[in-house]
Amino acid sequence: YCPTPTIHFKSLRSSLGKLTKQESMSRPSKLVLRMQDKLDMFVKEHNKLHLESRLKYLEQQAIDDLILAVAKYENPVFTTALIAGDDVILHILHKSGLLPKVKIVFIDTLHLFPETLEFLEKVEKFYGFKAVIYKAEGCETREEFDEKYGDDIFIEDIETYDKVAKVEPLLRALRESKTKLWINGRRRDQGFERAALEVWEKEKMNPIAFWTFEDCWKYIEQHKVPYHPLHDDGYPSLGDMHSTLRVEKEKWFLYGMERAGRFQNMQNPDGSDKTECGIHTVR
Numbered sequence: 001y002c003p004t005p006t007i008h009f010k011s012l013r014s015s016l017g018k019l020t021k022q023e024s025m026s027r028p029s030k031l032v033l034r035m036q037d038k039l040d041m042f043v044k045e046h047n048k049l050h051l052e053s054r055l056k057y058l059e060q061q062a063i064d065d066l067i068l069a070v071a072k073y074e075n076p077v078f079t080t081a082l083i084a085g086d087d088v089i090l091h092i093l094h095k096s097g098l099l100p101k102v103k104i105v106f107i108d109t110l111h112l113f114p115e116t117l118e119f120l121e122k123v124e125k126f127y128g129f130k131a132v133i134y135k136a137e138g139c140e141t142r143e144e145f146d147e148k149y150g151d152d153i154f155i156e157d158i159e160t161y162d163k164v165a166k167v168e169p170l171l172r173a174l175r176e177s178k179t180k181l182w183i184n185g186r187r188r189d190q191g192f193e194r195a196a197l198e199v200w201e202k203e204k205m206n207p208i209a210f211w212t213f214e215d216c217w218k219y220i221e222q223h224k225v226p227y228h229p230l231h232d233d234g235y236p237s238l239g240d241m242h243s244t245l246r247v248e249k250e251k252w253f254l255y256g257m258e259r260a261g262r263f264q265n266m267q268n269p270d271g272s273d274k275t276e277c278g279i280h281t282v283r
């Protein structure tokens, strides 16, 4: 969908005009230096065009798949953690007129950054929707959660924490929605666990599976998509306060680094490093 440019030596040479004798005698020749400049300009322009057509193609693919999702499945649900990729999906749902046909679910783990809930209100107003919020069974506030499970359960027993704060509310959300299709924003470039992800999975779909993290940010920039304010504070991904760290900006777009700040110092029961809470494997 985006051809490689062919830069002909002759046309490049002729676009430079005549060189003086002195210029063509100098070492390295002025001709070579000017051709290098011209080539750099061509490459820059080509990259811009390539990115534009790539984003158009990716956007169209996501729209087509979401249209199919809404046509084929009753009560589709989009669960959003309000991170960059999710912002892209919200924007595309809105742009394609599909937003009213999809139930937007947000899980308030009661351990989130306060900015996350403020941002939820902001996007709700911006796009004109209301997310359905789910929390741990029987808990409305952090105090109620701490009383029921202990205030350091996420340190003492991360498996139980994930189950009660994330997995159970998500299962409840899907069950109550009577849905056969769960839309989410997972992508191949988020790490090896997701490297073979497809757009369509059994009862799940990942409309931006083939987008890179950089594509998401270029798209956000190009379409002025609202995004979580803490991304500007150094967090490429956001979840609970206790499992989210900043990552140096230079590393954000390296393979798998988007999630490098998540679940630091947390381990699975088998001793391996924790990189996911398991919320996406509930189905």
Ligand SMILES: Nc1ncnc2c1ncn2[C@@H]1O[C@H](COP(=O)(O)OS(=O)(=O)O)[C@@H](OP(=O)(O)O)[C@H]1O
Pocket: 079, 080, 081, 082, 083, 085, 086, 105, 106, 107, 108, 109, 183, 184, 185, 186, 187, 239, 262, 275, 276, 277, 278, 279, 280
């Ligand atoms: N708080 C909250 N509310 C609603 N939905 C949520 C939430 N956290 C995670 N999710 C959904 O689960 C998808 C996978 O999440 P993750 O494995 O990245 O979660 S976690 O990082 O392990 O916490 C995740 O994928 P994305 O859409 O890419 O965010 C969401 O669809």
